[in-house]
Amino acid sequence: MVFANLFFLYAFLPLNLILYFSTKNRAFRNAVLIFFSLFFYAWGEPVWVTLLIFSATIDYFHGLIIEKYRGKIGAKLALISSLVLNLGLLGIFKYSGFFVENINLLTGLDLPVPAFSLPIGISFYTFQTLSYTIDVYRDEVKPQHSYMKFFMYVSLYSQLVAGPIVRYADVAIEVDERHENLEDIYSGTARFLVGLTKKVFIANVAGQFAETYLMGDLTKQSTAAVWFGVLMFSIQIYYDFSGYSDMAIGLGKIFGFHFLENFNYPYIARSATEFWRRWHMSLGGFFRDYVYIPLGGNRKHQYLNLFIVWFLTGFWHGASWNFIIWGLWFGVLIIIEKLFLLKWLKKLPVISNIYLLFIAVMGWVMFYFEDMGRMFDCFAVMFGAKGTGFWDISLELTLLNNIFWIILAVAFCMPIVPSVKKFIENHPKVQMPAKILQIPANAVMLIVNTSLLVGMSYNPFLYYKF
């Protein structure tokens, strides 16, 4: 199931809320969350829900074994077992087809290509359980002794299918003891609705334009039209992904969990280095703490470490070469920035913004096209190498027909909301009116998004490949 869906909003969620808040009994509330999470996951993956249970169960025991044999070989074995099993799951379900295809290509063999359908969210929850076992091994967090509580952490539906990657250490206290309260429910509700609006009102519309302008024969499009399509995809993936994170964070708050932020206005970054401190922060943090630093970080063979991390970052997004290219594109840029570019960029405010937007958008072209031929066609048309003409009247009409929406979509890539919040904080007189305004704002967001969900057929889920 996904959040931006009528069945979720008007059937699943209200039932979940009623049952959850019907009693203050902690064990009952946890059980409700587990039940609804399993239902949520099994709704989309009735078969592979078994993998989720398997992954959670083995790492529960890994944690206990590590604690029992701390400092001994047993602990190490449990850690290795966790790595092998979790990465093995990913390897089999996500990468086996890719590996066999490439082996066939290289060797000319004709091995049968395994065709597993990728279980939704497997890349997110295997990373969560991995982080748990590693953190326990490092003695950075105490293992969870209650299977129920651990299972609730792994299966919690708010971040199960599209992130953020929530580390156990960040919510360990709240798994045991959390205090749902009005303040959190209030801000969580608003946060969820903002995320829903980002997904339904912006991302879905942008996605439709991206598809219109990028799915067909690119060599029949004008240069401006392909740029528009690529920019629309850049808008779509930001609003979709960060919208999902907003919804996850909002839902978590309603149930008393506080997840870390996952996006921080990445498009205002001024370097690739900074972009990745603002984009999908939970993934960047994961690779930093569990790959980059263990490899030696910036102390030994830093560039090799960076290369490995960015190769893996790309590969994590999908078992296809274009994602690897996309990851390495950022890896190379970050290395160049470390060598000399970053110093210059810091001195060049506007140019550095343009630089980042340019490389990010180029990156999205690599991300969008799994077919290399189409990727090159796209670049060729974008830079006028196909002679398709710069402008066309249909694009002009599309721009005019959607001009207000485009202005909104671009504007909210910038930190308008935090600025407004800060202004309200500094001006006590507007605090109450602002809060009162939140009441109709919530209602409008809910009703508008509902009408768009009822009326629109286009509502893709982008994370099947992750």
Next chain:
Amino acid sequence: MKIDKHAYGEDYGKERSDKIVKILSVAVCLVIIFVIGILAWALPQPTYSEYEKRDLNQMPEFSIESLFKGEYTLGVELAYADTFAFRENFVKMQAMIEEARGIRIEGAAIYGPVPGNTNDEDDKIPPSSEVSSEQSSESSSSDNISRPDNTSSSEMSSSESSSSEQSSESSSSEAQDDGEQGETVAGIFLYKGAAYELFGGSKKAAEYYAGVVNKYGDAFGSGVKVYNMVIPKHAEFGLTGRYDSLSNSEKDSIDYIYSMLDSDVIKVDAYSVLKEHSDEYIYFNTDHHWTGLGAYYAYTAFMDAAGLSYYDYESYTKHIIEPFLGTLYAGTDRAKALEDNPDYVEWCEFPVTNKTYQYNKSDLGNYFASSVMHGYAKGANSYGVFLGGDFPLTVIKTNVNNGRKLVIIKESYGNAPATFIAAGFEETYVVDERYYDGNLVDLVNSRGITDVLIINNCAAANTNFHIANIESLLTQTYSGAIAYPEG
């Protein structure tokens, strides 16, 4: 120390009102979710949407198999969305929000993919002026044209694979119209209260089409005349000025096709007569079809080509069906501009005594008595007045006595002209290339056919799906015995 009780009280009051506002802020969402959520279950579940003119998804049957395949849960979500409380109001609101996203100068708006001006020289239709000089070189390379080409533009294929066979169980008393099925899904341009389907076109597809038509030229004995008519659509005449470039030239495409036809295929020039009357009401503004009047003009062109006389338009007894909001109204998410400017369908009574029979899909073993005109057609299906919609085979027998028997091979564009043309022949067999399962050579031979007309709109003549259907009519065989109405 002096305690300011007043200030304390004020703070307390502030805190309280703060709490109330927060509760209200959450409560308003809860009320909406719960009220609509409960109504979604409690209200009667509609099965058909009059507003959207379609059957609504119903709750699926539960089975372990469909659950494991993920079909069951998907079905529940679809049915839930389709039977949602206040659905119609929400859909209208969505259309309003969509129209409010920007500016529409003189109502100009664009929907969906636009057929770009191809730069792929291999697939670019040559302008008419160049056709004659290119002809010789083109026809020499025509050996490889009958290859369905799937690499061409997306507008060619997106709807074909997902052919939404609308609940096709049609009884004789029910007008049916398959609407967009199998038609190209090009973008739609909306301007001054009229919607136009944009034309892309493909040189390769046009060559394929001409090759298939030429096969018809060779398929029958010398006593059978084969005609081809390719009809321009509304965008060809309706788009002017700077918007003209939105749609590629249909004239170029038609001329290119005709230039490749062998001399034994008679080319029917509908284009000229339609152009001559292009300021009349020959196309609908809210539907992708042409009007009866447009079809009438094409009919006169065909009768000239066939050496037969035609009726004066004034001589028909006419009726009007209104209002008519057709497929393009749906395709523009029910644009307000079209709603304010609905079409009407003027239809003419069939002028000669006749017996008419029709067949249901996938069943050529049985026919039922029907009629040429279906005057009860209404609403979004008003174009269904012509032949009652798309049946695999319609047989029209008249009291005409001229020894001429005709087969018409058509998609839905052919329905309207068939209702005029049939009055000039003893027997007319109207075959829908999408649904007819029989063999066309058998039909021609067994029924003593003298004339075969392949009639297509220009988009269909550039769409591999249609062309492949027309091609396979010559070779496919029907598994059972086909029943023909005798006498």
